[in-house]
Amino acid sequence: MADEHKHGIKTVATQTGLTQFTIRAWEKRYDVVTPLRTETNRRLYSDADILRLTLLRLATEAGYSIGRIADLPTEELLEIIGTEGMIAQIPAIAKAAVSEETSLRFYIASCIAAVNQFEAQALESTLFAASVAFSQPVFLEKLITPLMQEIGEQWKTGALQIAHEHLALAVVRTLLGNIYQGFDVSATMPNIVVSTPRGQLHEIGALIAGTTAASQGWRVTYLGPNLPAEEIVRCAVQNSAKAVGLSLIYPTDDPNIANELRKLRRGLSKNVAVFIGGSGAIAYDAVIRATGAVRVDDMPTFRTELEALRAEN
Numbered sequence: 381m382a383d384e385h386k387h388g389i390k391t392v393a394t395q396t397g398l399t400q401f402t403i404r405a406w407e408k409r410y411d412v413v414t415p416l417r418t419e420t421n422r423r424l425y426s427d428a429d430i431l432r433l434t435l436l437r438l439a440t441e442a443g444y445s446i447g448r449i450a451d452l453p454t455e456e457l458l459e460i461i462g463t464e465g466m467i468a469q470i471p472a473i474a475k476a477a478v479s480e481e482t483s484l485r486f487y488i489a490s491c492i493a494a495v496n497q498f499e500a501q502a503l504e505s506t507l508f509a510a511s512v513a514f515s516q517p518v519f520l521e522k523l524i525t526p527l528m529q530e531i532g533e534q535w536k537t538g539a540l541q542i543a544h545e546h547l548a549l550a551v552v553r554t555l556l557g558n559i560y561q562g563f564d565v566s567a568t569m570p571n572i573v574v575s576t577p578r579g580q581l582h583e584i585g586a587l588i589a590g591t592t593a594a595s596q597g598w599r600v601t602y603l604g605p606n607l608p609a610e611e612i613v614r615c616a617v618q619n620s621a622k623a624v625g626l627s628l629i630y631p632t633d634d635p636n637i638a639n640e641l642r643k644l645r646r647g648l649s650k651n652v653a654v655f656i657g658g659s660g661a662i663a664y665d666a667v668i669r670a671t672g673a674v675r676v677d678d679m680p681t682f683r684t685e686l687e688a689l690r691a692e693n
Contacts, residue, residue: 385416385424392425396433403433410450412436428454431485435461458493480522483513488527495531495548496540503551511555516595520588521679524552528584529659532630552584556591563594570622570690573615575603576658577626577640585627585658592679593625596686609640613647623653623689625682632663645671653689657682 393400406412413432415423435457439449444460452460487510494502511519531548534540574590576583583605590600601619603612616624624644628637641664645654654673661668661675668675676682 385426385429387425387427387430389415389423389425392430392433395430396437398433398437406433406436406446406450410446412446412450427481427485431489432457434486454489458489461490461493480514480518484518484522487513487523488530491527491548492530492534495544498544498547500547500551503548504555507551507555511559516559517592517679517683520592524556524584524588525679528552532582549584553587556587560591560594560600563597565594565597565599567599569597569599571599571601571619572623572625572686573601573603573612573619573621574625574627575607575612576605576628577612577637577644578606578608579631579634579636579640580628580660581606582629583627585629586625588679589625589627589655589657589682592682593686596683597690598623598686609643609647612644616648616652621652623655623686624648625655625657627658628656628660628664629658630660632660637664638667641667641671641673645673653685655682655685 387395389400389403392398393403396403398406407415413425413429415425415429418424432454435454436446436449439457439460440446442461449457449460487506490506491503494500494506507524510523514523528548531540531545535542535545572590572593574586574593576586586602586605590602594600601615601621603615612624612626615621626641626644641656648654654671655676656664656668656673657676657678661677665675674685676685
């Protein structure tokens with residue numbers, strides 16, 4: 381509990397845009413959050429408290445009285461903010477001395493609220509605002525990746541339907557495509573083929589990997605998800621690819637993946653590197669190592685591997 385409640389009221393006031401007086405008043409009158417009290421009676425707030433207080437401030441700025449919304453759960457507060465068009469004002473939060481971590485949580489929660497309501501335009505505007513507010517690595521690794529992981533988990537538990545996931549993927553795919561188009565990559569740069577193997581239908585990891593590679597100066601041939609090894613090999617050979625990048629997310633117990641990875645390795649020249657990442661990659665670690673592929677656990681590692689590979693020439 382002490383690890384979760386780590387922020388003093390001065391920090392909370394700075395991050396939420398509320399005065400210390402208002403925070404104390406809302407606690408006393410409406411019980412909006414319950415900070416931890418230390419032995420010296422000092423208030424300590426959690427990350428969730430900061431997010432909730434920020435949402436309450438935005439809702440009151442939209443015209444709602446604190447007495448009316450004080451008891452609402454966070455999800456309903458996000459719906460209010462989205463309905464009132466407050467999502468478009470998110471960039472102001474990032475500029476108001478709010479910590480990056482808190483701001484990222486707010487964006488992710490706002491995105492999930494938009495997905496839950498099938499508000500594609502709200503999701504698009506929120507993601508665009510986030511792409512401006514954060515650096516490209518932070519946007520991809522700390523917002524897009526956990527956002528799509530959370531949506532995937534909610535789909536697995538039934539909290540979201542497959543249509544919700546498809547809507548989110550369509551918006552993210554378009555946004556990442558636009559980001560990729562913005563990179564100036566010449567024809568002399570090395571080529572990497574990016575896909576997911578047969579049976580792997582979730583492509584967000586591959587999309588992020590492709591965008592990351594493009595930002596590193598690689599020419600990216602993106603093939604989409606669920607391709608047999610033979611097709612990936614054919615494309616890599618035809619394009620004289622220096623590397624192949626694959627994403628493994630779900631399922632994590634597909635008995636055919638091992639054979640697909642072996643066929644891929646046999647079909648490629650030994651000089652072609654194979655990088656395999658995604659949240660499900662660790663489940664296939666044995667065959668990844670056996671085929672000589674490189675498992676990458678995050679995008680910083682992927683960028684380092686790509687830089688090292690380019691430096692070999």
